Amino acid sequence: YIAILGDSDIKKNEAFETDAGAAVTTMMLRATELELATCWLGAINREEISKALNIPEKLKLLYLLAVGEGAQESVICDMNDADVKYFLDENDMLNVPKRSLEEIIIED
DSSP: OEEEEEETTTOTTOOOHHHHHHHHHHHHHHHHHTTOEEEEEOSSOHHHHHHHTTOOTTEEEEEEEEEEOOSSOEEEEEOBTTBOOOEEOTTOOEEEEEOOHHHHOOOO
């Protein structure tokens, strides 16, 4: 796991999202080049993890990035009725529902 932290001594307003997103994306791309799997974890107990890792108060735990050998392959599938739950299909392939481009692209 890689802990992605924001330093409040560097950014006083604690607007770390853009920097964190760029950093995590870059690490995920490099891991892919190295044939490693990744998982960007945002639904985490930040307070408990910060305590366990003895993270100083000036540092804010933003995300974790799991990196390692992939246990399974996944495919992107269409989202049905706004259901974002991942599921295994009849071939034990992990399906990851995503909205279609038509739903997320705004055109004038």
